[in-house]
Amino acid sequence: MNNAELIVRILKAAGIRHGFGVPSGNVLPLMDAMRKGDIRFVLTAHEGSAAFAADVTGRMTGAPGLCIATLGPGATNLTTGVGSAWLDRSPLIAITCTLDEAQLGRRLQMWIDHHALFKPITKATFRLRRGQIAATLAEALQLALSEPPGPVHLDLPEDVALAPVTETLAPATAARHAASAAIPLAHAAEADIARAGELLHAARRPVAVIGANAMRMREPQLLRAFVERHQIPFATTMMAKGLIDEDHPLSLGCIERALRKRQRTLIQSTDLVLGLGYDTIEVEYEAWVGQVPLLHVDIEHADVAAGVQFAHEVVGNLDHALARLAALPAAANDWPAQAAQRHRDAFQAALRPQTAAFAPHQAIDVVRKLLPREGVLAFDVGAHTHQIGSQWTAHAAHTFLITNGWSSMGFGIPAALAAKLARPELPVICMLGDGCFQMTCGEVAVAQRECLAIPFVVLDDRWLSLIKVKQERRELPYYGTELSSDDYLPPPAHYFGVPAVGVDSTQALERELRQALAADGPTIIEARVDAAHYSQTVFD
Numbered sequence: 001m002n003n004a005e006l007i008v009r010i011l012k013a014a015g016i017r018h019g020f021g022v023p024s025g026n027v028l029p030l031m032d033a034m035r036k037g038d039i040r041f042v043l044t045a046h047e048g049s050a051a052f053a054a055d056v057t058g059r060m061t062g063a064p065g066l067c068i069a070t071l072g073p074g075a076t077n078l079t080t081g082v083g084s085a086w087l088d089r090s091p092l093i094a095i096t097c098t099l100d101e102a103q104l105g106r107r108l109q110m111w112i113d114h115h116a117l118f119k120p121i122t123k124a125t126f127r128l129r130r131g132q133i134a135a136t137l138a139e140a141l142q143l144a145l146s147e148p149p150g151p152v153h154l155d156l157p158e159d160v161a162l163a164p165v166t167e168t169l170a171p172a173t174a175a176r177h178a179a180s181a182a183i184p185l186a187h188a189a190e191a192d193i194a195r196a197g198e199l200l201h202a203a204r205r206p207v208a209v210i211g212a213n214a215m216r217m218r219e220p221q222l223l224r225a226f227v228e229r230h231q232i233p234f235a236t237t238m239m240a241k242g243l244i245d246e247d248h249p250l251s252l253g254c255i256e257r258a259l260r261k262r263q264r265t266l267i268q269s270t271d272l273v274l275g276l277g278y279d280t281i282e283v284e285y286e287a288w289v290g291q292v293p294l295l296h297v298d299i300e301h302a303d304v305a306a307g308v309q310f311a312h313e314v315v316g317n318l319d320h321a322l323a324r325l326a327a328l329p330a331a332a333n334d335w336p337a338q339a340a341q342r343h344r345d346a347f348q349a350a351l352r353p354q355t356a357a358f359a360p361h362q363a364i365d366v367v368r369k370l371l372p373r374e375g376v377l378a379f380d381v382g383a384h385t386h387q388i389g390s391q392w393t394a395h396a397a398h399t400f401l402i403t404n405g406w407s408s409m410g411f412g413i414p415a416a417l418a419a420k421l422a423r424p425e426l427p428v429i430c431m432l433g434d435g436c437f438q439m440t441c442g443e444v445a446v447a448q449r450e451c452l453a454i455p456f457v458v459l460d461d462r463w464l465s466l467i468k469v470k471q472e473r474r475e476l477p478y479y480g481t482e483l484s485s486d487d488y489l490p491p492p493a494h495y496f497g498v499p500a501v502g503v504d505s506t507q508a509l510e511r512e513l514r515q516a517l518a519a520d521g522p523t524i525i526e527a528r529v530d531a532a533h534y535s536q537t538v539f540d
Contacts, residue, residue, distance in 0.1 A: 003133050004029045004161040008037035010137045011093070015063030018042050018421055020050035020414075022077075024070030026097040029161040031068075039066070042421070042450065045442030047074050049414040051081020051094060055151075056378070056401055056418035058090040059215075064144045064152075065090065065418070071098040072110030075117060080408055085151040086121040087281050087405030088239070089212070091144040092151035094118070100159040118153035125153040131166045146183040147299055149216070185299055188316030190324075196314050197328045199295050200230060203272035204334040208234040209255060210243055212404070213299055214277025214318060217243075220397055222322040223276065224248070230331040232274070233340040235263060237282045238385075239404045242394030250340045253347050256283040257389030258537040262347055264288045272311070275302070277318050281405035297321050351391045351537055357530035358504050360384055360459050361537075364391050364431070366509045367457060370517060371429050376401060376419045380412030380432035383465035383534045388431065390537075409436050413443040413456065420452045427517060428452075434460040434483055445496035447522035455516035456498075456524045457509075461531035469538050491526045500524040 001009075007030065011019075020042045023031055034041045044050040047069040054065030065085070069078040075096045085092040096114050098104065104111070118125045123143045126136050140152040200206060208227055214220065224244045227234045235252040236243065244251065255263045267273060268290035275285065275296045285294060286305040293311040296302035302313050314321050352361045364387060371377060378401040379388050385402065394400045401415045416430035437458045447454050464481040471478055491500040501523070503509045509527055516523035 001165045002029070002033070002161065003128070003130070003163050003165055004033035004156075005037060006133050006165050007128070007137060007156070008033040008039055010134060011066060012037055012039050014141050015061065016066050016093075018057060019066035019068050020044050020053040020418075021068030022047050022050065022070070022074060024074060024097070026070050026099070026158045027068060029158060030095065030097055030156065041068075042417075042446065044414065044446055046440070047077035048080035048410060049440060049443050051078050051092070052084055052411050052414035053081075053418035054092050054094070055081055055085040055088065055090040055403075056415045057422050058085065058092050058149070059401070060398060060419055060422040063091070064141060065092045066095070067092065068095045068097065070110075071096060071114065072112055075112070075114050079117060079121060080410070081414070082118065082151045082153070083121040084403050084406035084408055084411065088403050089148045089150055089216075089279070089405070091149040093140060093144060094122070094151055094153045095156055096153070097156050097158060097161065099157060101157045104157065114153070114155045121151070122153045123150045125155070127155045128157070128160055130160055130163050133165070134167055142183070147185050147216070148213070185317040187320045188314045192312070192314045193321060193324045195312050196295055196297065196325060199272060199293075199312055200274070200325070200328070201331045203331070205270045206230075206232050206272040206274060206331075206333060207252070207267055207270045208232045208274040208276055209267070209278060210234060210236045210240045210276045211278030211298075212237060212239040212282055213279045214240055214243055215397060217277070217319050217322070219319050219323075222319060222326055226276075226322050226326040229326050229328070231333065231335065233335060235267070237278070237404065238389040238402055239282060240277070241389070241392070241400045242397045245395045246393045247395065249338065251344060252340050253344050254389050256288055258386040259347060259350055259390060259540055260288070261540055262350065264290070266343055268292055276322070279405070297325070348391065351387070353533045353536055355530065355533055357532075358506065358528070359533055360387055360461070360529045360531055361391060361533065362506050363457065363459060363509055363527045363529055364388055366506050366513060367429055367431060368392060370510065370513050372427055375399065375427040375429065376416075376423070378402075378412050378416035378419055378428065378430045380436035381407050381409045382433040382436060383469060383531065383538050384431065384433050384459050386466075386538045387534065410440045412436055413440045416454050416456070417443065417446050417450070417452060420447075420454055421450065429455050429457065431457045431459065433465065434458055434462065435464045438483070441495060444498045444522055444524060448497045451521055453517070453519055454522045455513055456522060457513070458524065458526050459531075460526050460528050463531070465531045465534050466538065469534055472535060473539060488528055491524070495524055498522045498524055500526065502526045502528060504528045
């Protein structure tokens with residue numbers, strides 16, 4: 001066995017089934033080991049997409065995602081997706097396959113210092129060395145999986161990959177050691193939990209806001225138990241949607257996306273905000289909490305600006321804290337019956353202004369109607385992100401895939417690919433803007449090669465609409481944000497073998513999307529929309 005084969009055996013024992021990347025000569029030893037060791041190498045069009053796909057694989061499976069690149073430009077391309085995993089806290093192993101050990105550090109073609117490159121966006125960066133492969137992999141897996149999870153970078157010299165194994169630690173033992181050694185979070189102090197209970201019982205109009213860290217709870221049903229026990233209306237950040245079914249009568253919807261001022265007005269009328277698993281990487285507390293006292297319950301200490309009225313925090317294992325808070329005697333409050341439902345109904349109605357043309361909100365409603373409740377939506381970054389984040393009703397966790405910490409365009413298509421590979425039994429739809437599609441359209445070829453039945457719904461409004469709206473708000477002329485000024489043309493018959501159709505009405509989108517969901521492979525649907533209503537909804 002050579003070291004590349006040992007790496008693959010350890011990664012497979014850790015639950016990794018796919019690795020995404022773009023090859024080079026330096027990558028071939030690891031790729032061949034993957035072929036022999038039954039970890040599937042999934043060829044992407046760009047290394048950034050490979051890392052985005054690995055990020056989402058980590059979210060969907062609980063095992064670290066795996067992405068692979070060559071040295072130099074392959075490594076720099078990879079960093080975009082690795083940064084996503086870093087800020088969005090997804091377990092990931094990023095391997096760069098580099099020069100032979102004796103060549104490292106010299107001024108040679110393509111070489112740069114990979115460790116300096118990855119250090120700011122990973123939990124750790126290691127060089128893989130002879131005789132230390134299993135120990136280094138065990139440490140990397142442990143770090144990637146320990147709270148808060150995240151990416152770990154490994155640099156693999158080609159001669160080390162090809163060298164025979166000289167260590168005795170068995171691959172399965174190394175993987176089990178890494179999983180069992182993932183550092184557990186300590187329980188919060190009982191005194192802190194008791195004080196939180198006092199604040200909750202004293203509040204007359206409390207509101208809970210659930211954040212991204214709660215997505216990793218072992219028992220997310222504790223969130224529902226808590227809000228139902230104390231009858232607390234709740235909102236979520238965009239990444240936490242679906243942790244409690246948003247059809248729930250206490251659901252207020254999503255904060256800090258479209259029509260955010262409506263949500264802020266409600267929250268700032270309350271007398272206690274409970275941030276549950278709230279990670280400020282999505283949006284800082286001071287943006288929306290106003291002068292309402294804040295009770296922070298999370299795995300980490302609160303990150304707040306000086307003006308926030310910080311009442312108390314409970315820091316530690318989130319499952320334990322929520323279980324303890326849900327077990328307290330029920331707190332009474334002054335919320336009128338059905339107040340949350342009435343607010344949500346008005347909020348949703350305002351998100352759908354009357355329009356004579358085919359609008360993005362109408363297209364989103366068609367997709368929500370046809371995607372089963374357990375189905376997965378992956379989408380991208382732009383004006384449509386704000387509309388989808390507020391408008392979409394999520395019914396279950398891990399069915400609503402977006403990057404809100406990193407917020408990079410180019411996420412949507414690789415996220416959909418990873419979701420379908422990780423959970424092939426689930427229907428998956430990708431929605432994205434035309435600017436995002438132009439950035440990553442080559443990745444639809446991956447769906448074709450892998451026979452993944454994913455409809456890609458492209459909201460074609462001919463602009464970088466989010467930036468266009470920002471230009472409007474700053475009273476700047478439109479400049480550099482128009483994607484096309486020509487008349488609409490029929491879409492081509494296919495992109496890279498993926499059939500493409502165009503629609504300009506809800507009826508046509510529903511017809512084509514039904515067919516795409518029943519197809520054996522991917523379909524691209526160009527939805528030609530008038531996005532004028534973004535000016536009313538995105539930032540208001």
